[in-house]
Amino acid sequence: MRTLNQWGHQFSGSVFPGIGTALKRRRTLNDQYVDSRYPLSELTAKALAAAHEVHRVLGPGFEEIIYQRALAKEFPAHGVECAREVWIDVMYKGEKVGRKRVDFVVGDDSGDVMIEIKAKAALEAVDFVQALSYLRASGYKVGLLINFGGKRLEVRRLVN
Template sequence: MKVHSQLGNGFPEVIYQRCLAIELNKTELSFIKEFEMTVYYDSINVGVRRVDFLIEDKIMVELKAITRLEDVHLAQAINYLEAFKVETGLLINFGSKSLEFKRVTNEMKLKKEL
């Protein structure tokens, strides 16, 4: 919220990513910026996905700088959770006039843990 209140909307996603990294560095949380993972299909490497932040090896954070979040962005975040085998994620949109955020959960991972 601090990043959005200082910058407002209208900047590219990378600017918000850099500012959020500055704020995260002020905390005692461990995080990886632009965490990469290889995606496999039928045991064949088909590419690499990169999530904006992985915090404490538990929470995935995906940033957007668009007019408004849509279902396709939520689907992308859920796919990332499944691919990265993470239970919880945040989808944060800095592009709208008011900060938008959605908490997403990996239902497949939750079921396996029960």
């Protein structure tokens, strides 16, 4: 049903035309982050939908471990298999020189994605460099750096 607002413009049920439908669609579709330009886009879309749900429910202000535990519970609800705190070997000229632990490796039939979690006011350059180094050391092609500490979820997609 179309009605007129105070300026005589038609709209359909929302004060801002189109917004109500867009918000409903955004809440119901897991594939809002699917972008065929990016590798493993469908898998990262599911992982990001899970992360957004965790941030929506918990909000900012908790330690990383709280978000990790919540994500471990949310990933399966979005059809994402996950392994938490996965060790990766750091190699130097073909020899192992150390080990590091990444927060998550999620996967499906299309491949695996490394996920590094932060819980700080804003991501810094050092966080990006660390996540990229972990991605290169791990051998995975795609990674996500996700920060739960801000008012809005902050995400960086990494490609190796």
